[in-house]
Amino acid sequence: MKFYLIVLFSALLSTIATAQYTETINSNRPGASFGAYSVGTNVIQFETAIGFGNDNHSLLNTDKDLFFTDYALRYGLLMEELELILEGRFLSTTETFPFGSGTLETTYSNFESNAFGVKYLFFDPNKKRQQEGPNLYSYHANHSFQWRDLIPAISVYAGANFLFGDNPYQFFEEPTVSPRVAISAQSNIDRTVIVVNIVGDKFTTEFPTYSGIFTVTHALNKRFSIFGEYQTIISDIYADDLLRGGVAYLFNKDFQFDAFGLANFKDTPSRWLFGFGLSYRFDRFHKDTSLDMSDDEL
Numbered sequence: 001m002k003f004y005l006i007v008l009f010s011a012l013l014s015t016i017a018t019a020q021y022t023e024t025i026n027s028n029r030p031g032a033s034f035g036a037y038s039v040g041t042n043v044i045q046f047e048t049a050i051g052f053g054n055d056n057h058s059l060l061n062t063d064k065d066l067f068f069t070d071y072a073l074r075y076g077l078l079m080e081e082l083e084l085i086l087e088g089r090f091l092s093t094t095e096t097f098p099f100g101s102g103t104l105e106t107t108y109s110n111f112e113s114n115a116f117g118v119k120y121l122f123f124d125p126n127k128k129r130q131q132e133g134p135n136l137y138s139y140h141a142n143h144s145f146q147w148r149d150l151i152p153a154i155s156v157y158a159g160a161n162f163l164f165g166d167n168p169y170q171f172f173e174e175p176t177v178s179p180r181v182a183i184s185a186q187s188n189i190d191r192t193v194i195v196v197n198i199v200g201d202k203f204t205t206e207f208p209t210y211s212g213i214f215t216v217t218h219a220l221n222k223r224f225s226i227f228g229e230y231q232t233i234i235s236d237i238y239a240d241d242l243l244r245g246g247v248a249y250l251f252n253k254d255f256q257f258d259a260f261g262l263a264n265f266k267d268t269p270s271r272w273l274f275g276f277g278l279s280y281r282f283d284r285f286h287k288d289t290s291l292d293m294s295d296d297e298l
Contacts, residue, residue: 036186051275117159
């Protein structure tokens, strides 16, 4: 019930603005959600981060120090609406737990996640408006609020998780390959971007995971932006409510730096994370295929 309430609440909030393209880098960092729009045809984009954190479980009496590296490789394929995404996290854990009258420390590391998928923007409310052009007879009509501005852009994602070998982050008898699907709604209002994700992960396995993510990003000026994010995770393996926040700095139209933090509300385990990230876009070969029209269309 909690998951469906989050879905409904997020879907309603996601419709408070309109979406638009931007000439600056379109990064999914520093939050956990992904936007509805692609990076652009023939654009290659790298997104990475390093960070550290801690998990402290009050019932198991375990304490875990974490060091992680995130990566994402995004590529715009064939058309503006289509994007390939390879992403994951390499995690190193130092765990301390009770053993006899003392404690025992162990260290292990592997990929906590790897996923490859395809994202497709199937609905863009701005596309028709761009084709219509501005109202040449009314300044007010071009600069005032319209009800159609409440409609968000929507994309769908389908992919798979990949984990190999003797991986300590897999649950017992977890398959090497499992499915992952998601839907993203993105809206822009002035300098604020709202993104809502609904994710179904490993839903064919014994322990599926469902997640809802709600992200708000606000540009303070041309260089700095801040973000806040809420994520709910529902699974028999791990369920939680997470808060993220951070700041991003735009060095230029293709290069972004970010810093972020995470905290939760429970003690089984209590969690915090902190890290820094970079996003870089190589768009020399970008071509906006949405602008290609035949003589008949013109």
